[in-house]
Amino acid sequence: MRYLTPPDLEGALNFHAVILGSGIGGLFCALNLPRDMKVAVVSTAVPKDTNSGLAQGGIAICQGPDDLESHVEDTLRAGCGHNDPEAVRTMVMESPQVAEDLIRLGVNFDRRPDGSLKLTREGGHSRNRILHAKDSTGAEIVRALFAEAQRRDNIHFIMETFAVDVITDLDGNAAGVSLLGPGPSAILAPHVVVATGGIGRLYESTTNMRYSSGDGIAMAMRAGADLMDMEFVQFHPTALHSPSSSRSFLISEAVRGEGGILRNPKGEPFMEGEHPLKDLAPRDVVARAVVRQMALHSSPCVYLDVTHLDGGFLKSRFPGIYARCLEEGIDITSQWIPVRPVAHYLMGGVLTDLWGRTSVPGLYACGEAARTGVHGANRLASNSLLEALVFAKRIARRIPEEPADRGPVRVPREDRSPCGEDLQGVMDRIRRIMTRHAFVIRTRRGLQEALDQVEGILRHLEGLELRSTEAFEAFNMAQVARAVLSAALSRPGSLGSHWIEG
Ligand SMILES: Cc1cc2nc3c(=O)[nH]c(=O)nc-3n(C[C@H](O)[C@H](O)[C@H](O)COP(=O)(O)OP(=O)(O)OC[C@H]3O[C@@H](n4cnc5c(N)ncnc54)[C@H](O)[C@@H]3O)c2cc1C
Structure with missing residues (x-):
């Protein structure tokens, strides 16, 4: 089936580029496009209600030339060598620049008293290289990017609007997008960027926002784009076990980074013999160990223990996690946190080259919807915000050089x-x-x-x-x-x- 419903082109608006999604990928792409381009950002959710806005742990940034090989190695090791080494190297090398961009755009990362940036460590990283803003890093980045985007005259937000299909011309080039919402029924533009995020909603339990049904990936597929690595779905090992919540609350890996220990229902730490990095092993290893412990003990969850850490430190380092657990009646300074794996992140997606281009001319993808090749078979913690930013910026740099002439569009008639x-x-x-x-x-x-x-x-x-x-x-x-x-x-x-x- 080419279109879910025939696009209605009467009353379509014209733009130079249309970006689907207002998460970090979509916003950063919009901000990096030339200011003389008229850009539409179409989105179902407002930026603060995106998965980007939920990111807690932080963003991995290469700490100078002596960290380059180590960051690349950690990423390849977590990805089981299934990564595209060139894409990994590109992402790591360009990471200091995007960190600078974010700071220039007003993102307030945590700093030490001497003003230098505070760095933390997460699972699979062999050194401290994660920038963070308490445990609400994504919200802080989204806040700054959205504020700046709203100040730009060339960026037009079309919110609470559902993107239905990527429209293609008779030669198969991307030519726009059909919409369902209070505004226009379609946007015609020679450059269409898919930044619609992941697919967590395909599972009963997920950390993802409600909209994460893989719309952009399905749209790109119907327009003829190739997908890759779709079998690689990351299950986060430590979501808060709360049968009453519709969306699973994440207990960030940074909690284990600061010394949290996983225990089975008998109280035994079980990551010891599983992996040399123990509780900080890559997520797939931890998720499987947790699932096996749950089966062994016929338990709906295992436990994350931080009671040996200083209570004051926990409250100031993880205020969001502390408050959310307290709502569930768990004081993390004195009680173990019940956790279990849930769907979290898609490593695969719409196949792109190093400039975010898909196999359909004029169609680009970035962020979680894209398969750039950086994550391989398993994503390293805090590399996804980084991937979204680096490749969103690359798309924005590339678009002005790409052909922008489009042929006629034919709208099929269908009997259903x-x-x-x-x-x-x-x-x-x-x-x-x-x-x-x-x-x-x-x-x-x-x-x-x-x-x-x-x-x-x-x-x-x-x-x-x-x-x-x-x-x-x-x-x-x-x-x-x-x-x-x-x-x-x-x-x-x-x-x-x-x-x-x-
Ligand atoms: C709880 C949680 C914690 C995380 N923590 C971290 C972390 O610490 N570090 C890290 O690197 N990564 C983290 N991640 C992953 C990271 O946040 C996401 O992978 C990343 O933010 C994805 O950004 P994005 O721009 O691709 O998509 P999103 O932020 O998911 O944005 C997608 C956008 O697309 C829109 N959209 C979707 N479908 C449609 C449609 N049909 N029509 C119109 N609009 C549509 C949505 O409304 C939204 O605006 C975390 C994820 C979660 C869920």
């Missing part, structure tokens, strides 16, 4: 039956299938069963007239789920976050 489907039920079903068969530990049989079921859902939805955001999301989720499952089945064995047993 009215949709009387329980779409919420369809989405819940996809989430159940993915959680059961494509979670931390997978089996080939389970993946095949899941793929058969998802293909059945897609065949059914394809014949229906889809008109609401719910219908579009359900279809996108099914398409992206199929991509994850097919990629997982195509990989011969386990690698990084994709782990097959049986």
